[in-house]
Amino acid sequence: MAINTIQKGLRLSRRTLLMAGTVMGLNMMVPFSMAASDEVLQSRSYVDITSLDPANYLNAVDEDVMGAIYSKLIYFKPGNKWEWELQAAESIEQVDATHIKFKLKEGIQFSNGFGEMTAQDVKFSFERAAFGENPAAAADWGGALEEVEVTGKYTGVIVLKKPYQPLWNLALSYAAGNIISQKAYESVGEFTNSPPASSGPYIVKEWRPKQKVILERNPDYYGEPSAYKEIHINQIDDEKTAEIAFESGNLDVTRISMSSVQSYRETPPDNSQLQVFPSLFYVWLGINFENPKLQDPRVRQAIQYAVDVPSILQASYFGEAEASTGIIAPGLLGHRAQSLIAPEADIAKAKALLAEAGVSNLELSLDVLNKATNVTTAQIIQALLSQIGIKVNINQHEAGSFWTLGSEKAGERWKDIELILNRYSMVPDPYYATVNFITSQKGKWNWERFSNEEFDQLNEQAQAELDLEKRGAMYQRMQDLMEQSGSYRFITHEAEPLAIRDNVSAGLRPDGRPLYRHFKPAN
């Protein structure tokens, strides 16, 4: 009725009305198809942010955003080398093993009128993260912080209880090193995902849970204004969906799946390029150290020898990833040139070990996250282990279920873990990886329930070792111990394939993770 009236009033025929509707519909699509503008950058994250409070962050995407809205004393440089540069600090100097002097740049303003950044804000932020209850932030500081002494408006001294080498590549330069305004924090009392004050080139304009985070240019930023007016970080869990979004022009930058690397390399979508970065992720087959079926080390070793890593790399990673030698990636301190057990399977040896252990008709479960790559890998492991007479039942889990499997706080399921295909992320300090496998991490992140006194001692000593060569050797020895325990079959560090629009100059860490403040339109 209403439409008829409109038609009559405007003298529109049905056909004209349909055409007008079509044109209007197409017009509405234009903003999406023109996402790649000089004003707005459309990016993608695989998971939603959890907390933009540096003392309570949980995942890497939290740091992607925090890195754009806050400032740290030092910060990873974009490029293909792991190096840091001064950010909020005008200078920083290690006076001795436990004292680090710093001086802030003058004039760094917090947004919303919360004033200038001072050494007191540094003290407040670092002590809050290091002494707080969030295990992630506290672990970044490794229990090493004694206090931050404020010696002037802009100067202070970081005082450590013990020498702590991960300070530079972890505590100061990663999530727990972000500096927030004490005044702003105390004005709100509680941190939400709309921070009360920012000091970075961007501020959070809007957070739509499970959809996107929108950053906008910070008008109070002390440095050069941000290159983009807005950055939209769209949460798209599924890589195939992200690829479709990229190809249709809705995204300017995204990680793509390993199975798509070849086709992107041969025929990249219009106005885009593929860049593949060496990833810091590490993937391994975990073998429960304490499970009654797996307590004989020969059984665990048999499983290690039966898993053919090249087959997994070929089928699951399309030959685009290399075999790993441990948990520390190439290029990082502590990386091993080779593993103790060759990546290729040795079925005869695996069978001999099982026979020696007197084990037959073994049936094991293999828990795996329900992602295509993981499930494919699990099926290859299943087929490989069947060759030595081990029957493997694969249990796929969705993310919520999988990531609480080994947690003692989340019930009793940790007791049922036998084999588990796992994948952890990493920052460029080896401590970040090894700390997950110390004895006190059993029931937290050490799902294999591996326990070794020498490993624990080395982990403690390596944190404090100032001689880099010695420190590297310690981490290599720790990976030897992990492998010798029979609880780990190291698989790969994967790779980080990114599709990037030609009109975007992406500021990325050497492992391909975004440093949003360094993104700008390409000339």
Add this chain to the structure above:
Amino acid sequence: MNQLTQTGDKQTPEATQPLNENSTLKVLLDTLRRLTRQPLGLLGLILVCSVIFSALFAGVIAPYDPVALDILNRLQPPSAEHWLGTDQLGRDTFSRVLYGGQIALQVALSSIALALGFGLILGLLAGFGPRWLDNIILTLFDVVRSFPTIIFALAVVTLTGPSIGTIVLVVVVTSIPIYGRVVRTQTQALAQQEFILAERAMNASMPRILFRHMLPNVIGQLLILASMDIPIVITIEAGLSFLGLGIQPPTPSWGSIINDGYSFIRNTPWPIIAGGLPLIITTLGFTFLGESLRDIFDPKLRKDV
């Protein structure tokens, strides 16, 4: 007219007498004859028979072991060796589709049979029993139906772990109220019929009334409903397997074949086509068959009544 299809309005005590072998055969042949007269019914029958046949004889028809890996020949297009190509692990997709049919029918038939059995009993009790029992059973039905099937399945799978048993359990629990409600309504209508009142007047026992008189009058409608539910259950199983929460690898399921296909769609479209096609065929087949059977058995829809 066969006795099983009579509605309460036309029902007589004689109508509930057990059928002898000759009359059963006659009913079956008559049904088949009517079914083949309808184009959609005939198509449905052919499709359903094809699916059942291929699933039953998958072991004979399948040219390869459905779980045998051949990584060097992965993601191959259809060829003389592999009629539907190979998946990401080099497994023969045609063989996996055939074996996937076994799983689909196994889950669908067993869960619907169980749901139908429990739904029948609870529906009869609710419809013919005391008011308080009716209220309790209806409340239980409402509680169960308030959970969307997939969400309920996700919760159960998270608690108990994925398996065929879990899928069957989920389908049975969520389907019982559907059958139960139909039986209850039918039973309440039949309870006011003269032949039932006559039985009660003669002090017939409740089991006799329920199973000798009520049951034959509601079972026909229930079977039609069940045949139309089979594709729904197959879709639920495929959906859970697609999400990785149903049949676990390497056992083939149409849902997991589609999921594999989706993950590698840029490399080859064949696995997703191969997994989707049998779902379409089965859904159409059972729907056509169910609708045609309904047309044949429901006197209100029959043109010759």
